[in-house]
Amino acid sequence: MDDDEYAKLIRRMNPPRVVIDNNASDDATVIQVDSVNKHGTLLEVVQVLTDMNLVIKKAYISSDGGWFMDVFKVIDQDGNKIRDTQVLDYIQRRIESNAGWFIPPLRSSVGVMPTDEYTAIELAGTDRPGLLSEVSAVLTDLHCNVVNAEIWTHNTRAAAVIHVTDNLTNSAITDPIRLSTIKELLCNVVRTNSGSRAAKTVFSCSDTHRERRLHQIMFDDRDYEGVKRAKTSASRPSVTLMNIEKDYTVVTMRSKDRPKLVFDVVCTLTDMQYVVFHGMVSTEPVEAYQEFYIRHVDGLPINSEAEQERVIQCLEAAIERRASEGLELELSAEDRVGLLSDITRTFRENSLTIVRAEISTREGKAKDTFYVTDVTGNPVESKIVESIRQQIGVSKLKVKKKEDCSVLGTSRPSHETTMGYLLSNIFKPKSLQSFKLHLSHS
Numbered sequence: 001m002d003d004d005e006y007a008k009l010i011r012r013m014n015p016p017r018v019v020i021d022n023n024a025s026d027d028a029t030v031i032q033v034d035s036v037n038k039h040g041t042l043l044e045v046v047q048v049l050t051d052m053n054l055v056i057k058k059a060y061i062s063s064d065g066g067w068f069m070d071v072f073k074v075i076d077q078d079g080n081k082i083r084d085t086q087v088l089d090y091i092q093r094r095i096e097s098n099a100g101w102f103i104p105p106l107r108s109s110v111g112v113m114p115t116d117e118y119t120a121i122e123l124a125g126t127d128r129p130g131l132l133s134e135v136s137a138v139l140t141d142l143h144c145n146v147v148n149a150e151i152w153t154h155n156t157r158a159a160a161v162i163h164v165t166d167n168l169t170n171s172a173i174t175d176p177i178r179l180s181t182i183k184e185l186l187c188n189v190v191r192t193n194s195g196s197r198a199a200k201t202v203f204s205c206s207d208t209h210r211e212r213r214l215h216q217i218m219f220d221d222r223d224y225e226g227v228k229r230a231k232t233s234a235s236r237p238s239v240t241l242m243n244i245e246k247d248y249t250v251v252t253m254r255s256k257d258r259p260k261l262v263f264d265v266v267c268t269l270t271d272m273q274y275v276v277f278h279g280m281v282s283t284e285p286v287e288a289y290q291e292f293y294i295r296h297v298d299g300l301p302i303n304s305e306a307e308q309e310r311v312i313q314c315l316e317a318a319i320e321r322r323a324s325e326g327l328e329l330e331l332s333a334e335d336r337v338g339l340l341s342d343i344t345r346t347f348r349e350n351s352l353t354i355v356r357a358e359i360s361t362r363e364g365k366a367k368d369t370f371y372v373t374d375v376t377g378n379p380v381e382s383k384i385v386e387s388i389r390q391q392i393g394v395s396k397l398k399v400k401k402k403e404d405c406s407v408l409g410t411s412r413p414s415h416e417t418t419m420g421y422l423l424s425n426i427f428k429p430k431s432l433q434s435f436k437l438h439l440s441h442s
Helices: 005-012 041-051 085-098 133-142 176-191 212-219 261-271 304-321 341-351 382-392 416-427
Strands: 019-020 027-038 055-062 069-077 120-128 146-153 156-168 202-204 236-243 248-256 274-283 287-295 327-334 354-363 367-373 397-399
Touching: 019 085, 019 274, 027 041, 027 085, 041 055, 041 069, 041 085, 041 212, 041 261, 120 212, 133 146, 133 341, 133 354, 146 212, 146 304, 156 212, 212 261, 212 304, 236 304, 248 261, 248 304, 261 274, 261 287, 261 304, 304 327, 304 397, 327 382, 341 354, 341 367, 341 382, 382 397
Parallel strands: none
Antiparallel strands: 019 027, 027 069, 055 069, 055 274, 120 156, 120 202, 146 156, 146 354, 236 248, 248 287, 274 287, 327 367, 327 397, 354 367
């Protein structure tokens, strides 16, 4: 029996154990997870919590000795404990099934569809005003209906994962000639002004989590090498690294708190082949503090200055990609073929730039969220917003409060040393006391 088969046997003999307690904390639901550790276990757990739209207020992570022992304090989007027994049971089953068994999503899950029902398209290229409008127009002309999509922009780069169906059959597009045409025309759109970096348009057969895939696309596109900004900028997160003897590299991050922040960081560390052995997360109303003790999968901490700088850049990028600076607009309307094309064209004609977007449909209803600025990256004038709402429909397009949008910061509270000391004494073992475009179909 080889090492991989032995590891699988050990995991089958020691299935994950999840304990959910609503009495252990006054203001949060406590979820404790114990399991055999493997690379990616932490990400799997955090991904489940993120997909359920839960907010991680605090987390304590320990995984030395081949065993994974984590505690998460979570709340819902309204700041309350999780009381619904169906939701609690689903969370437990999802986490305990990390061996790969499939559990159907709850009805309340957003943007989840079986992969045989749509064709998945992945895009990567240089960002520019009107890009999503042009992509949407091409898909409409090719009789494709966008059912779900997510678009990110960062450091002049853009990435998208788009799920489309055939207009007539409402199913995945499988004809190879038609797929080739779609790919060619989308490549022409994305390739425009791509500069020295190649644009990518690919049909994807991957079943990778959509948001994780967006991180991977932008990482592969090296968006972390984008435009340099002053370290003192108030919009930048603070990321520092420190080696503890020859055991760990300690990664400390401070940024404005926002939804899915922990997922974005853990996802990036995992895809960069780093393992989190100990850590803590603490989020306050304004600032989030994260501290992780990591090693590379080869068992070594980060030794070179070049790799330290690369990790810092990649983590900064991971924090910034989803921290949309812009006005949040929410569209609720009856879904129809060409709706996204019409909406994004209206934005473009009124000189708005989409910096991030989430597109979803369910039961014939479209619910889309757009984060927009003007073409220079500045806030949108209120009179332009009202004009657009009149064109689209005041009841269909809502303006979310500006303060709901995330803006990163780098303020350093006085408890920095206390937090690091707390983590090192709780989790440090005795030895440390001295310190493209893809389409998928089936």
